[in-house]
Amino acid sequence: MTSHAPDPFNPAVPAGAYDTLLARVLAQARAHKAWTAEDGPLPSLFVSHGAPPTLDDPQWLVDLFSWAQTMPKPRGIVVVSAHWEDAPVAITGAAAGTPLYYDFGGFHPRYYTLQYATPDATRLAHRLTATLRDTTPVHQYTDRGLDHGAFIPLMAMYPAADVPVVQLSMPSLDPEALLDLGRRLRHLREEGFLIMGSGFMTHSFAVLRDPGLRGHIKAFDEWAADALSRGDVDTLVDYRTKAPGAHVAHPTADHFVPLLLTMGAATDLGAAATTAIDRITLGNSIRSIQVT
DSSP, X not given: OOOOOOOTTSOSXXXXXXXXXXXXXXXXXXXXXXXXXXXXXXXXXXXXOOSGGGXXXXXXXXXXXXXXXXXXXXXXXXXXXXXXXXXSOEEOOOSTTOOOOOOOOSSOGGGGGOOOOOOOOHHHHHHHHHHHTTTOOOEEOXXXXXXXXXXXXXXXXXXXXXXXXXXXXXXXXXXXXXXXXXXXXXXXXXXXXXXXXXXXXXXXXHHHHOGGGHHHHHHHHHHHHHHHHHTOHHHHHTHHHHSTTHHHHOSSSTTTTHHHHHHHTSSSTTOOOEEEEOOEETTEEOOEEEEO
């Protein structure tokens, strides 16, 4: 008899692993200790997010939830996702009840009915606008909800959906631009807000078709891990020329540059990052990090 591994793109019960997690941890999530000033600044995070298959990976879900539990529950979350570039900068609809933005295709219908009804984030949006408007006009969308780069990982990290969330667009895909945006947001961490870049440590569809390319993924991931451990921001900014396997690991910049937002939001530029999740999934690195 031949056994076959489960197909992550066609699970027997779509989002069934998430249903199981939710049943097990919801009470714990609701009881999560809230941030107070005595806790000091929250870290900034880079989260490797997935499309719907994340919700079918029990280990990935547990890793994300457990990571969030190591920090106080934030007053609010500002997330920059690989899936939204808009210049100069824009904010998602912050009102409670703004529908999610299902920016993916070809999956089971259930994934298009997922809900993540976070509380009203209008006050956070105003605080964010005040932070940026000295040099940057900020457009506020009323009808664009969180995209999957934001809501998929947050469903696992904060499954009670009890933290206000605002998504901020990437003003460009230039690493320096994301680094600067992170710098401008860093003081919000002192007020109990979590700053989160959401992308993928490697983002290659080619490796799914050709496992022979996995050496490039491994080389890039090891290079990134080393640079992050040393807080070498200059090297990370210049990843296109300095990173081995960059042409395979990141054929486009969108899933890597949110990492620079995370590094820019560190208290001290050049602070070493700590790896919170270190795994290869679907041929790619889902390394996720935090920096203080």
